[in-house]
Amino acid sequence: MLQTPPPSSPGKAPPASTTVRGACPHDCPDTCALLTTVEDGVAVRVQGNPAHAQTGGTLCTKVSRYTERTYHGERVLTPLRRVGPKGLGKFEPVSWDAALSDIAGRLQTIAARNPQAIVPYSYAGTMGLVQGESMAARFFNRLGASLLDRTICASAGGEGLVQTLGGKVGMKVEQFAHAKLILIWGSNSIGSNLHFWRYAQEAKRQGARLVCIDPRKTETADKCHEHIALMPGTDAALALALMHELIVHDWLDHDYIERHTLGWADLKARALLWPPARAAAVCGVPAAQIEQLARDYGTTRPAAIRLNYGMQRVRGGGNAARAIACLPALVGAWRHPAGGVLLSSSGQFPVDRAALQRPELLAGRQPRTLNMSTIGNDLLRESSTEFGPKIEALLVYNSNPVAVAPESGRVVRGFEREDLFTVVLEHFLTDTADHADYVLPATTQLEHWDVHTSYGHTDVLLNRPAIAPLGQALPNTQIFRELAARMGFDEPCFADSDEALCRAAFGERVDFAGLLAEGFATLPLADAPFADGGFPTPSGRCEFVSARLEAMGLDGLPDHVPNYELAGSSAAYPLAMISPPARNFLNSSFVNVKSLRDIEGEPLLEIHADDAAARGITSGSLVTVFNQRGRYRCKARVSERARPGVVNGLGVWWRKLGLDGSNVNELTSQLLTDLGRGPVFYDCLVEVALAPATVPA
Numbered sequence: 001m002l003q004t005p006p007p008s009s010p011g012k013a014p015p016a017s018t019t020v021r022g023a024c025p026h027d028c029p030d031t032c033a034l035l036t037t038v039e040d041g042v043a044v045r046v047q048g049n050p051a052h053a054q055t056g057g058t059l060c061t062k063v064s065r066y067t068e069r070t071y072h073g074e075r076v077l078t079p080l081r082r083v084g085p086k087g088l089g090k091f092e093p094v095s096w097d098a099a100l101s102d103i104a105g106r107l108q109t110i111a112a113r114n115p116q117a118i119v120p121y122s123y124a125g126t127m128g129l130v131q132g133e134s135m136a137a138r139f140f141n142r143l144g145a146s147l148l149d150r151t152i153c154a155s156a157g158g159e160g161l162v163q164t165l166g167g168k169v170g171m172k173v174e175q176f177a178h179a180k181l182i183l184i185w186g187s188n189s190i191g192s193n194l195h196f197w198r199y200a201q202e203a204k205r206q207g208a209r210l211v212c213i214d215p216r217k218t219e220t221a222d223k224c225h226e227h228i229a230l231m232p233g234t235d236a237a238l239a240l241a242l243m244h245e246l247i248v249h250d251w252l253d254h255d256y257i258e259r260h261t262l263g264w265a266d267l268k269a270r271a272l273l274w275p276p277a278r279a280a281a282v283c284g285v286p287a288a289q290i291e292q293l294a295r296d297y298g299t300t301r302p303a304a305i306r307l308n309y310g311m312q313r314v315r316g317g318g319n320a321a322r323a324i325a326c327l328p329a330l331v332g333a334w335r336h337p338a339g340g341v342l343l344s345s346s347g348q349f350p351v352d353r354a355a356l357q358r359p360e361l362l363a364g365r366q367p368r369t370l371n372m373s374t375i376g377n378d379l380l381r382e383s384s385t386e387f388g389p390k391i392e393a394l395l396v397y398n399s400n401p402v403a404v405a406p407e408s409g410r411v412v413r414g415f416e417r418e419d420l421f422t423v424v425l426e427h428f429l430t431d432t433a434d435h436a437d438y439v440l441p442a443t444t445q446l447e448h449w450d451v452h453t454s455y456g457h458t459d460v461l462l463n464r465p466a467i468a469p470l471g472q473a474l475p476n477t478q479i480f481r482e483l484a485a486r487m488g489f490d491e492p493c494f495a496d497s498d499e500a501l502c503r504a505a506f507g508e509r510v511d512f513a514g515l516l517a518e519g520f521a522t523l524p525l526a527d528a529p530f531a532d533g534g535f536p537t538p539s540g541r542c543e544f545v546s547a548r549l550e551a552m553g554l555d556g557l558p559d560h561v562p563n564y565e566l567a568g569s570s571a572a573y574p575l576a577m578i579s580p581p582a583r584n585f586l587n588s589s590f591v592n593v594k595s596l597r598d599i600e601g602e603p604l605l606e607i608h609a610d611d612a613a614a615r616g617i618t619s620g621s622l623v624t625v626f627n628q629r630g631r632y633r634c635k636a637r638v639s640e641r642a643r644p645g646v647v648n649g650l651g652v653w654w655r656k657l658g659l660d661g662s663n664v665n666e667l668t669s670q671l672l673t674d675l676g677r678g679p680v681f682y683d684c685l686v687e688v689a690l691a692p693a694t695v696p697a
């Protein structure tokens with residue numbers, strides 16, 4: 001049921017309509033510019049801003065339903081205090097004053113013992129710099145709470161990029177429109193990078209060849225000229241075999257390699273260990289397909305690679321990103337604006353994080369850092385010299401770890417601890433909020449200020465509030481200001497307004513008056529950023545060999561690092577599982593928007609016809625997917641979207657909206673990637689059986 005917007009008074013003139021400029025807050029590379037139409041204080045429509053070239057007036061289906069989400073009948077609009085057992089979601093409304101005073105008192109008591117027993121937990125529920133880590137970071141820094149390693153999505157690939165190119169930098173997304181060959185690698189762009197797909201389509205119309213490299217035959221693969229359905233976790237092997245072919249056929253740009261790269265002789269020796277036949281056996285694709293891809297990549301100019309984060313959610317994810325990021329330098333693709341690679345553009349933005357987060361509030365303290373990807377284990381740990389104090393309090397904002405963190409059986413056990421004090425800032429009673437002692441109502445993007453970078457383009461966007469906060473909802477910033485006041489934190493920085501925080505994010509480096517006037521600003525960057533080298537690495541070159549990795553005792557060269565759970569290594573769990581997002585969800589956001597959930601139907605496992613037949617499974621069968629960590633139930637769909645030996649468990653459903661209160665993360669592990677300490681969601685072996693089934697304990 002939707003919240004009923006206040007009606008216009010009968011007999012009055014039609015409501016004045018205004019349009020407010022904003023930015024999409026969601027974890028998506030596109031960071032669209034929004035136009036919200038407001039009538040009588042009610043947001044009636046959210047559309048893409050046609051003046052913003054990257055948005056082009058078009059939003060995805062999810063966010064075009066943003067008013068449905070904002071006025072959702074299940075919005076949390078008052079502070080709530082738990083009245084039932086943890087996990088049942090039973091609460092009573094309380095006043096802000098009662099909630100904040102009690103929370104502050106509880107935190108002060110814990111902090112008096114050891115502030116590091118208090119842990120923030122947040123990620124990209126909003127990508128905004130202000131409602132993300134600004135006032136919240138100030139609060140936790142002043143408190144001396146544990147720090148959080150925010151690794152859950154992109155840290156392996158990000159680190160791979162940093163070690164190779166020097167930062168999260170790459171091609172300008174609009175330049176893909178002019179490429180003649182585009183490798184769409186580990187990305188279902190139609191579902192998760194729609195505005196890049198628009199440029200790829202433009203290139204296709206101009207004669208470009210599109211190749212999709214992905215274990216799943218995605219909607220994007222359907223529209224490409226070729227699909228290479230490699231096994232999960234074998235991307236580095238494919239990249240090394242491509243290098244092998246570039247070398248033996250001399251499809252190399254020797255001048256570019258000589259002048260702008262580091263470690264060529266070593267990389268060449270490594271790549272020559274990977275003839276296509278070897279990679280074909282590892283990747284599960286024909287050698288001829290690898291040879292043809294290398295020929296296309298080595299002989300087509302300009303050639304561009306759109307890499308996305310799916311491929312780095314395996315043990316060797318960092319190395320895979322490194323190997324792929326080496327390819328453009330080998331063929332001199334960077335010489336052309338439409339050549340190179342783009343994984344993330346976020347390193348291009350001159351964000352003044354110190355101004356937002358005020359690390360000086362730590363006053364010389366150096367709290368421990370906990371990895372958000374292992375929260376399941378960490379919540380169950382006792383105090384020790386190695387770990388530090390047991391976690392006594394968790395403040396969750398912009399995240400839903402009970403649904404999205406790996407090995408959720410252990411995550412749930414941790415959140416169920418009666419001696420854990422949990423506060424959740426949220427819009428809805430998510431799986432995580434159901435475990436909270438207090439749920440505090442947070443504003444949505446239509447109700448607060450924010451400023452945004454992007455990881456898919458290079459524009460800064462400003463988000464103005466379009467409507468007043470619903471109910472008693474408050475921006476995250478204000479909730480942390482109020483808590484700070486009750487904790488006695490009286491530093492002047494806790495009085496900064498949200499608009500002041502928006503200004504502080506870039507200081508003089510972005511014209512704030514322009515942002516206020518237009519809603520967005522394009523960074524002044526070169527079209528071909530590395531045509532003459534100048535990579536932001538220590539050497540200024542594309543670093544095939546990383547001295548920094550070697551100094552850490554790691555392999556300085558990229559290599560294929562096999563999965564922890566290697567396909568074929570377990571008789572009990574013979575299928576590899578990946579868990580890409582369902583098209584109409586964005587991580588766990590939007591799962592409770594009925595119109596979108598209706599499109600998705602129910603939790604689904606895609607399985608190849610051969611694997612299904614071997615288990616007596618047909619489309620629509622209720623199945624149990626299980627491994628040594630847990631099990632979940634869902635419907636099977638026999639589909640060519642799954643390659644033989646790999647099943648696709650589409651995510652991320654809220655546990656309570658799934659079957660039997662479970663979701664796909666029951667099965668994923670808490671092991672970490674080779675670089676960046678990221679999770680390995682797609683490095684996961686399972687078995688599938690018709691349900692009900694006798695599942696080995």
Ligand code: SF4
Nearest residue numbers: 024028031032060063
């Ligand atoms: S989720 Fe992505 S495509 Fe959809 S509106 Fe937001 S930024 Fe644009």
